[in-house]
Structures are given as structure tokens and as C-alpha cells.
Amino acid sequence: MQKKYFFxxxxxxxxxxxxxxxxxxxxxxxxxxxxxxxxxAIATGRPYYFTKAVAEEVGIEHLVxxxxxxxxxxxxxxxxxxxxxxxxxxxxxxxxxxxxxxxVSVEDxxxxxxxxxxxxxxxxxxxxIGDLEIIENIDYxxxxxxxxxxxxxxxxxxxTLDVFQKYPLPMRYHPNSCIIEPDHKDEGIRDMIKQxxxxxxDVVVFGDGRNDIKMFQVAAFSIAMGNAIDEVKNVAxxxxxxxDQDGIYEAMKHFGWI
Numbered sequence: 618m619q620k621k622y623f624f625x626x627x628x629x630x631x632x633x634x635x636x637x638x639x640x641x642x643x644x645x646x647x648x649x650x651x652x653x654x655x656x657x658a659i660a661t662g663r664p665y666y667f668t669k670a671v672a673e674e675v676g677i678e679h680l681v682x683x684x685x686x687x688x689x690x691x692x693x694x695x696x697x698x699x700x701x702x703x704x705x706x707x708x709x710x711x712x713x714x715x716x717x718x719x720x721v722s723v724e725d726x727x728x729x730x731x732x733x734x735x736x737x738x739x740x741x742x743x744x745x746i747g748d749l750e751i752i753e754n755i756d757y758x759x760x761x762x763x764x765x766x767x768x769x770x771x772x773x774x775x776x777t778l779d780v781f782q783k784y785p786l787p788m789r790y791h792p793n794s795c796i797i798e799p800d801h802k803d804e805g806i807r808d809m810i811k812q813x814x815x816x817x818x819d820v821v822v823f824g825d826g827r828n829d830i831k832m833f834q835v836a837a838f839s840i841a842m843g844n845a846i847d848e849v850k851n852v853a854x855x856x857x858x859x860x861d862q863d864g865i866y867e868a869m870k871h872f873g874w875i
Contacts, residue, residue, distance in 0.1 A: 618653060621874060622815050624660035624681060624806055624832065625865070626824040627671055631659070633861035634825075634844045639675055642866040647675050649875035658809065660802045662788075662828050664725050664764065665689065683725070683764070684798055684828070685805025688812070695812060697725075699762035700797065707780050708766055708797060709757045715778070718769040720749060723760045729767070730755065739769035743791040766797040788828065803831040821874075823865060825849060840868050 625631050625647075632639055650657050658679035661668055668682045669692070680689040686698040705721075712719045718739040720731040729747040732755050737745055745767065770777075771793050775786045787795040810820060822829070822836040825845035833839040833852045841853035842860045850856050857868035869875045 618874075620654055620656065620815075620819060621650075622656040622658070622810060622813070622820045623650060623874075624658050624802075624820070624822045624836075625677075626822075626826065626829050627659060627661045627663060627668065629825040629844055630823050630829075630842055630860055631671065631675060631865070634859065635861050639671065640861055640863065640865075642863040643860070644675055646866040646869045646875055647677060650869060651676070653875060655874065656813065656815065660685075660806055660822065660824075660829075660832060662798060662800070662802070664722075665694070666725055666727065679809070681802060681805035681809055685801035685803065686799040687725075688805060688809050690809075690812070696808065698799070699764055700766070700799065702762060704780070704784060705763040705766060705797070706758060708768075708778065711778050711780055712768060713757075717778070720745070720747075720767050721757065721760070721763055722747070722765040722767075723763055725764065736769055739793070740791075741793045743769075743793040745794075764798075768795050768797070769793060770795055800828055800831070802828065803835045806832055807835070823868070825860070 631643055647657055657677055658681060659672055659677050660681040662684045664683045665687055668680055672680055678691045688696040718736040720729040720736050722729055727747040729749045731751055732753060734751055775781050775795060787797045789795045818837045820836045821838045822832045823840045825842040829849055830852060839853045841850045841856045842864050843857060844859040858864040
């Protein structure tokens with residue numbers, strides 16, 4: 618059997634859209650694929666600290682995480698890239714100038730930093746995942762790197778920041794906040810395959826959300842979950858069942874990979 622290189626998104630792909638748990642059929646499919654000699658990895662926007670537990674539960678040791686900025690082989694980091702520092706500081710400086718609340722992540726952890734207590738109030742109920750530390754009069758320019766920037770801003774207001782007139786808009790998962798985070802799963806997968814000396818034509822990706830579209834467009838073969846958004850289904854080579862209806866197992870079995 619020709620060795621394949623499988624890359625799975627987490628939320629809504631490896632995990633159920635109903636309860637966030639990993640179905641037993643998915644765990645079984647992953648283990649059978651490994652037994653067949655295939656390479657199995659996660660490709661997620663999540664940072665490593667937020668990926669490791671799921672990876673260990675499913676039995677996956679290789680990760681393209683942090684939106685493609687970080688690569689892990691056998692849980693050892695072989696590449697880490699932060700957000701562009703000049704761009705990050707341009708966003709931060711403009712937010713400060715226009716009195717727009719935000720927080721930053723400067724390391725691979727739950728720690729978030731802001732300069733006053735307005736940030737959580739300005740989220741108007743949106744969740745802020747992480748441990749928020751308030752440091753008054755902080756100089757953000759002291760930080761050598763930034764991993765994420767979360768801005769308290771209602772949907773549709775992004776272009777009130779001049780920096781987004783020439784840079785892509787941030788991701789949005791909630792109505793009152795947007796997030797600047799890595800969005801290069803495609804590049805992460807490409808670099809992982811290069812590291813492994815694998816072949817591009819043997820890459821298979823599974824996903825369901827907007828941040829999976831780039832990897833779908835460049836992968837040799839792409840599979841959308843039944844619960845995927847239409848934009849993902851439209852660029853997929855195959856649409857399987859929902860993640861909580863044995864979608865991964867069904868697709869792997871259908872193509873004879875397990």
C-alpha cells in the first residue's frame with residue numbers, strides 16, 4: 618500500500634461538533650492508519666499547549682499547530698515562528714492611539730497580557746480563553762515576539778484600523794472580538810513533508826472550517842467533513858459524513874487506507 622501523509626484538523630474534524638469529544642471510531646481509524654504504515658499528523662490553528670492533550674488522546678505524535686507556524690515531530694518542536702513583529706507592533710500602536718482594547722500572547726501558554734481592566738468589559742460576553750494579566754503602563758515594544766493579538770471589536774469594524782487596509786483581516790470566532798493569529802496550515806504541511814522527505818502527491822487533509830481552505834487548495838487530496846461549511850465542501854475532493862457520525866473512519870475505509 619502506498620504510504621499516505623494524513624493531516625487532520627481538530628475542532629469539528631477529529632472532535633464531535635456536538636460535544637467536543639473524539640469519537641471512538643476516529644481513534645480506531647487513526648490507529649489502523651498507523652498500523653498500515655501511514656504518517657498521521659494534526660494540522661490545527663491551536664497552539665501546542667492547547668493541542669497536546671487531544672493529540673495524546675487520539676494517539677498522534679506529529680503536529681502542524683499554531684496555524685502552521687509550529688512543527689512537532691514526536692512532540693519535539695522542530696520549527697517555531699511567531700507573528701511578524703513589525704506588523705504586530707503596528708496593530709498594537711494603532712489600538713493604543715485609538716483607545717481600542719486588546720490583549721496579547723507572547724508565549725506558547727494561556728497567559729494573556731493587557732494594560733487595563735477594560736478588555737474583558739469590552740468583549741460584552743465573548744469568552745477570553747486564557748489567564749489575563751493586567752500590567753499598567755506596560756511598554757509592548759519590550760517584547761521580542763508576539764503569538765496572538767485579541768482585539769475587542771464588534772464585527773464589521775475591523776477596517777477602522779488603518780493597518781487592515783493593506784493587511785488581511787483578522788480571524789473572527791465571536792461577535793465582539795477578533796484575533797490576529799497564524800493562518801498558514803498549508804505552509805506548515807508543506808514544510809513538514811519537506812522535513813520528512815515525503816511526496817506532495819501522497820498528502821491527504823481532513824477539515825471543516827474556514828482556516829482549512831488554504832490547505833485544501835494545495836493538498837493532493839482533501840476531504841471535508843459532513844459538518845463542514847460550504848466554502849470547504851466546495852473545494853474538497855470528497856465529502857464524508859459528520860465528525861460525530863464516523864466521518865473519518867468512513868472516508869479512510871472508503872478509500873482503502875485502513
